[in-house]
Amino acid sequence: MLLSDRDITAALAEGRLGIDPYDQALLQPSSIDVRLDRYFRVFNNARYTHIDPAAQQDDLTALVEPQGDEPFVLHPGEFVLGSTLEVVRIPDDLAARLEGKSSLGRLGLLTHSTAGFVDPGFSGHITLELSNVANLPITLWPGMKIGQLCLFRLTSPAENPYGSAVYGSRYQDQRGPTPSRSFRNFTRAETRRAP
């Protein structure tokens, strides 16, 4: 069940759902807008010949912060990580999806390329997978509305929410744009054996 503005306000008031800093102007009929923080991670393509999801490539990305009031310029075809200004805390009986904003979509800005799901129990900044599919550069202004979170009520609270010891929960309490933490659930030998 998708939460309405009324349900979102109630969950915030009860302190079960956390959006920090929160501004009522972020509320939409059945979503909450999220804003862009000022930190970005750009890919270090002079350092690596390829991206290996099975390896821990620590300096695959480098942190970049625009100077003063300047925007970050995202060039056509470029892919960088950004993050929400808000720290989001999801209770164990809700899950969220990060969605784009139509006005930005119409300009060719994608806010996540594949992963938009936020687990019950997750807490932290949300990492944005920003890409420009237009044919002109797009300026990204820190503080601008960049996407929206839709919240769904689970049929029952998660038995092992994100952050509990059962799962890896690699991104629990992440701060700022957080690069991929290597996949430990398969090894190169296993992928070679796969049919």
Ligand SMILES: Nc1ccn([C@H]2C[C@H](O)[C@@H](COP(=O)(O)OP(=O)(O)OP(=O)(O)O)O2)c(=O)n1
């Ligand atoms: N655009 C997104 C999507 C998700 N997340 C956060 C919230 C999710 O609860 C958490 C984990 O997402 P996934 O389960 O999709 O990621 P993995 O399966 O790769 O990680 P893990 O093994 O930690 O579950 O990452 C995020 O910061 N930015």
